[in-house]
Amino acid sequence: MVRPDTGTRAAWASHSEGRSAESESPELPTYIQGITEALREELERDPSVFLIGEDIGTYEGAFKVTKGFLQQFGPRRILDTPISESAIVGAATGAALMGMRPVVEMQFIDFISCAWNQIVNMAAKIHYRWGRAVPITIRGPSGGYTHGGPFHSENPEAWFCHVPGLKVVAPSTGWDAKGLLKSAIRDDNPVLYLEHKFLYRRIRGPLPGPDVTVPIGVAEVKRPGADASVITYGSGVHLALEAAAALAAEGHDVEVLDLRTLRPLDRAAIVATVERTGKVLVLHEAHLTGGLGGEVAALIAEHAFERLDAPVMRLAAADTPVPYSDPLEQQVLPDTARVTSALRTLLDY
Amino acid sequence: MVRPDTGTRAAWASHSEGRSAESESPELPTYIQGITEALREELERDPSVFLIGEDIGTYEGAFKVTKGFLQQFGPRRILDTPISESAIVGAATGAALMGMRPVVEMQFIDFISCAWNQIVNMAAKIHYRWGRAVPITIRGPSGGYTHGGPFHSENPEAWFCHVPGLKVVAPSTGWDAKGLLKSAIRDDNPVLYLEHKFLYRRIRGPLPGPDVTVPIGVAEVKRPGADASVITYGSGVHLALEAAAALAAEGHDVEVLDLRTLRPLDRAAIVATVERTGKVLVLHEAHLTGGLGGEVAALIAEHAFERLDAPVMRLAAADTPVPYSDPLEQQVLPDTARVTSALRTLLDY
Amino acid sequence: MRSVRTKSPPLATKAVKPALRGLTRPQLHELHYLMLLNRAFDDRISALYRQGKISGGAFGSRGQEACSVGSAYALEEHDVVGPMIRNSGVILTRGLPIRKFFANYLGRATSPTGGRDGNTHLGDLSLGIVAPISHLSSLIPVLAGVALTFKLRGEKRVAITWIGDGGSSVGDFHEGLNLASVMKLPFVLVLENNQYAYSTPTSMQCAASKFSDKAAGYGIRGVTVDGNDVLAVHHAVKDAANRARSGDGPTLIEAVTMRMKGHAEHDDAGYVPTALLAEWAKRDPIERFRRLLRSRRLLTEEEDRATEDRVAREIEKAVMEALSDPFPDGPTALDGVYAERSEDRGPA
Amino acid sequence: MRSVRTKSPPLATKAVKPALRGLTRPQLHELHYLMLLNRAFDDRISALYRQGKISGGAFGSRGQEACSVGSAYALEEHDVVGPMIRNSGVILTRGLPIRKFFANYLGRATSPTGGRDGNTHLGDLSLGIVAPISHLSSLIPVLAGVALTFKLRGEKRVAITWIGDGGSSVGDFHEGLNLASVMKLPFVLVLENNQYAYSTPTSMQCAASKFSDKAAGYGIRGVTVDGNDVLAVHHAVKDAANRARSGDGPTLIEAVTMRMKGHAEHDDAGYVPTALLAEWAKRDPIERFRRLLRSRRLLTEEEDRATEDRVAREIEKAVMEALSDPFPDGPTALDGVYAERSEDRGPA
Numbered sequence A, B: 001m002v003r004p005d006t007g008t009r010a011a012w013a014s015h016s017e018g019r020s021a022e023s024e025s026p027e028l029p030t031y032i033q034g035i036t037e038a039l040r041e042e043l044e045r046d047p048s049v050f051l052i053g054e055d056i057g058t059y060e061g062a063f064k065v066t067k068g069f070l071q072q073f074g075p076r077r078i079l080d081t082p083i084s085e086s087a088i089v090g091a092a093t094g095a096a097l098m099g100m101r102p103v104v105e106m107q108f109i110d111f112i113s114c115a116w117n118q119i120v121n122m123a124a125k126i127h128y129r130w131g132r133a134v135p136i137t138i139r140g141p142s143g144g145y146t147h148g149g150p151f152h153s154e155n156p157e158a159w160f161c162h163v164p165g166l167k168v169v170a171p172s173t174g175w176d177a178k179g180l181l182k183s184a185i186r187d188d189n190p191v192l193y194l195e196h197k198f199l200y201r202r203i204r205g206p207l208p209g210p211d212v213t214v215p216i217g218v219a220e221v222k223r224p225g226a227d228a229s230v231i232t233y234g235s236g237v238h239l240a241l242e243a244a245a246a247l248a249a250e251g252h253d254v255e256v257l258d259l260r261t262l263r264p265l266d267r268a269a270i271v272a273t274v275e276r277t278g279k280v281l282v283l284h285e286a287h288l289t290g291g292l293g294g295e296v297a298a299l300i301a302e303h304a305f306e307r308l309d310a311p312v313m314r315l316a317a318a319d320t321p322v323p324y325s326d327p328l329e330q331q332v333l334p335d336t337a338r339v340t341s342a343l344r345t346l347l348d349y
Numbered sequence C, D: 001m002r003s004v005r006t007k008s009p010p011l012a013t014k015a016v017k018p019a020l021r022g023l024t025r026p027q028l029h030e031l032h033y034l035m036l037l038n039r040a041f042d043d044r045i046s047a048l049y050r051q052g053k054i055s056g057g058a059f060g061s062r063g064q065e066a067c068s069v070g071s072a073y074a075l076e077e078h079d080v081v082g083p084m085i086r087n088s089g090v091i092l093t094r095g096l097p098i099r100k101f102f103a104n105y106l107g108r109a110t111s112p113t114g115g116r117d118g119n120t121h122l123g124d125l126s127l128g129i130v131a132p133i134s135h136l137s138s139l140i141p142v143l144a145g146v147a148l149t150f151k152l153r154g155e156k157r158v159a160i161t162w163i164g165d166g167g168s169s170v171g172d173f174h175e176g177l178n179l180a181s182v183m184k185l186p187f188v189l190v191l192e193n194n195q196y197a198y199s200t201p202t203s204m205q206c207a208a209s210k211f212s213d214k215a216a217g218y219g220i221r222g223v224t225v226d227g228n229d230v231l232a233v234h235h236a237v238k239d240a241a242n243r244a245r246s247g248d249g250p251t252l253i254e255a256v257t258m259r260m261k262g263h264a265e266h267d268d269a270g271y272v273p274t275a276l277l278a279e280w281a282k283r284d285p286i287e288r289f290r291r292l293l294r295s296r297r298l299l300t301e302e303e304d305r306a307t308e309d310r311v312a313r314e315i316e317k318a319v320m321e322a323l324s325d326p327f328p329d330g331p332t333a334l335d336g337v338y339a340e341r342s343e344d345r346g347p348a
């Protein structure tokens, strides 16, 4: 298992620390605090919300997301379980049918593979089949850049985006992390909430107040621009912002669209950015082939074809498992330099 | 469970029966016979091949794919198991490491969801991680049009096409079914082999001889054309051929490219068909969103952008579970009429 | 919940005599009626299938009626059940209108799934029914979660589900039962050991001599009962439910029985020795219960015939109505993938 | 397979006296050496982690050395093992060069995974080692498949793997052990009950009083042994392997022990009562074995010191070499997703 909360030599640690606006304000809350606050506020707000997962009570979570929760809410709201991802998701589904709003923690999102059948066949299909809502949220640390190796670096979103009945969100900032988690918990459907563990304590920024949510299904322009668009989410937002900043120095004006919700996609926002810039790089940390970039590129090809001034480019992780050793991981995962150079190609087209 | 081997009121049964060249020759072997022959020949050829699955021995398989096998090969080559998809795939992986070439049958491909973790995390990653080959084939009946409902109609290929280390094939004819299964079994990697149960006994055609294989990774033009291309696979090939025949009567010349292998995609063949026709409809029976169509469309947008005369269109199942009742299933799954009308839109562009 | 047929009195109730195992004569008659209804329903499904009126699979539970009816009848109105494909008797005992049940098999708009799913794959929380999925054992964690909710909310309700000898080999059997056991949930699992899983004999599913031997590994109670004795099943489930309700945690009940037909209608079960079937035929749960009631003078020939008639009438009426029910409109297939209306939720 | 250190004689062999439980004095010394090596290796990993030289997780097995070493030492050269993260002692006993093992933790090109995976996640079939994945219990079906192959080919070889108390709650534990049981495979499963799974105590993983109670549910032998007694573990595994080899099927061996440090280096295990740790410290498997050997005059103080020195030297040399081993080249990360060369396969 990965050493929680560290990962000192990650590919773009040096970039993301100290460059983005957020990380320049060390007194502001971190991304992970956004997650913790959302959970706490929703637990306080709605007695039907409870948390369930491995080592989330006494231990307060492998990444300490639930710090202090067991004391505050007690063992009927913060449930430690055996190591049984499938049963945890199944039990959450049963509880949801009884009117509860369980929030499942996967210790690492990689272990969600053990709950695959319960998610895609049980939870996702119930409302369609017999009309009962299944308001469960499944959250957990995803992503690489921490030398987690092949089993602690997964970005599994594309699999789940192909499952009717699921919603999938992937916040890139503390604000979105908090606001989207609140929306996920209040949503009447199963929502997969992918938090990026590399961002946990590396980025800081303001958080929304207790009554503010970030709506599911709405993308956000994180940086407006006129010359080209990067359509991305999660860790990719930070790579894109860094690349855009570097290119701004050269006089290029790059827009960064943060999808935030991966299912359902905000098609209007995607088409709108293409209409503004005519050139698109789709960027994600998950493997290229079969990744969400294909879906986005296809939507653009279908709905904004006439407006395209260049082929839609994709940049993503290589089609390999995510290797452990630093030089290998750096090779496989996207980095700012590669984003910048892809954007240059696009801008020159 | 679905009534094996029937499905009388399927959406396009009336089309596929009696129209395509194969089904006009009732004396020729069926698609399912192609599967059976491939398995028998490979069992005869290579003592390291064995079959493992539920009800494949005494019962000869839910669809009788292994008819007569237990008698011919005995219980050390044809292994009945408990209902344990995950353990079956795991055991096949262990056997493959010991030099065997197991072929796993999923009774319905839908149950592969229970083996998800063993496939994507264990089998698919072993060669990358520590250099040992895992020559296993996982095969099973996929697809709809048989009133199988939400759990006996799955087309799960897109999920697996996002897994580095796996190969995925999906034959549309008996010839390919036999030739690709032989290649899958001889391949040194885990191969997911998706057979379409609606085609089992509905299409007929010649089969390759014992020494002929159909290579993995090579698409085939099933019908050449100049005006537009349908890029498809599996059941979609038959819809496309029927639509092309209908449009030929109107003077349109539609090419049908059968991908056959879904991972790795035959990018050269995809680009070549776009270069011939300039107009593309990507068609598959799996759900639209997050389906393989996105990947294909993205490849085209990236590598044949200049040659496109129209937006890449996609036609696929609706983004719902596959419902049981006939009018609902018909609504959700693609049919020839919809393919034809999509092609008309494309041809008129 | 008006129509739920599950109100049996506490075990200790002074029953109007004559009674059997704490059950009153009307209750015994109801059990008899429900088993007959279960069989008649299954037989009619089989006929509809042979007539080509059912486009999916058709599953029967001939020989296992005591398992479904006996266990469901032991529950309280607010308990929650998760029936499997061979538990049509559970669904009928919970009081789903027979017409709606036929309609589900027939893919009609009037069924609980509106034609989106078939056979016993139906849920109706007003009757405390959670729908299964095909993937065996997947319902066990879900019903454990139902039980967990009861425990968290301090409700004296029980969650119960069923599993086959074959289904017990799937991972979720273990994960779900284990979760329920370590959390001491008010949960009952009935394992119907009907000797076969499709064509596979029990010996390929489990090397233990009894499935109830698994209970010890979970630190819970395990019992094996005669699954063809409706009173034995009823008693075992009642007892397990009482223990669950009073905080004693889950019970694994193995009901030993026999699948008297093929796996589904397409399967002639040629792999089952005829001698085995003949032997089990003698233990038919319905005949056996009937003989018992008759011998104890708890059922007159007239009452028996009247029940048979009632069942035949009800089945006939329901199937005719269901057959005239409309199919769903194609375009509605695209609705309802996601919950949007708040009626989808609510206390259960 | 030259370097595999697992050739212990059949149990009945007339050992050169003095002997203990059928083990010769050189064998006993080897066990002692291997446990010391196991601990020294783990300690060095821990130090490397604290120095920031290991970028992934660092797992120790302090207090559990008898489980790994005792069981792996009971195997034959051609048996196949599937070690888990806390089984560095298994890997060392199988004879993986220590330098390569360090190199795997350090992400070096010279390691069995070439830096693609870390820690004990390494496979080397020339030593009969199958690599685990992180997902707990996933290796159980795989080693069952190894055992299946031995049975199909009529080879007298055994497959063995390990699982934690926590890992036993995952579905594949059940599916894999059940498959091995119904197929009567030459398979051994050692369940190291070390009281905790990360922060979770055993009571949340299993409500039975002993994990070996699970064996009955699979119709196989289950035994519970003192996991801090290397000879007891060795004997139990030897016995289970012998039975497996002679066609008697799998055994589930519960080795009761204690994880004496945190889950991994980042975890101070504040949730473990210090009294519990103090109590288990008295049962340290290495001290205990040393005392036993000394008291039986099977180990002189000099021999003991020489072994300690040897271990320290070997560890020091190996770690220095591994630290100077090269990192892999970035671009090689893109190779080898698929098997292409035939050397990847072959008899094993």
Ligand SMILES: Cc1ncc(C[n+]2csc(CCOP(=O)(O)OP(=O)(O)O)c2C)c(N)n1
Pocket (backbone or CB within 6 Å): B001, B054, B083, B085, B107, B111, B114, C086, C134, C135, C136, C163, C164, C165, C166, C167, C168, C170, C192, C194, C196, C197, C198, C259, C263
């Ligand atoms: C995970 C899974 N694998 C395979 C199947 C296919 N299948 C449906 S029913 C069945 C046999 C079930 O046997 P058992 O659990 O004993 O129940 P019974 O049919 O005897 O009532 C099989 C193999 C399935 N439904 N789910």
Ligand SMILES: Cc1ncc(C[n+]2csc(CCOP(=O)(O)OP(=O)(O)O)c2C)c(N)n1
Pocket (backbone or CB within 6 Å): A001, A054, A083, A085, A107, A111, A114, D086, D134, D135, D136, D163, D164, D165, D166, D167, D168, D170, D194, D196, D197, D198, D259, D263
């Ligand atoms: C399926 C799965 N879920 C969660 C984890 C995260 N995890 C890694 S080790 C561990 C605890 C394991 O405890 P146990 O099996 O008792 O082994 P021990 O660490 O005590 O040796 C957990 C929860 C995992 N590796 N796999």
Ligand SMILES: [Mg+2]
Pocket (backbone or CB within 6 Å): C164, C165, C166, C192, C193, C194, C195, C196, C197, C198
């Ligand atoms: Mg059965």
Ligand SMILES: [Mg+2]
Pocket (backbone or CB within 6 Å): D164, D165, D166, D192, D193, D194, D195, D196, D197, D198
């Ligand atoms: Mg443990």
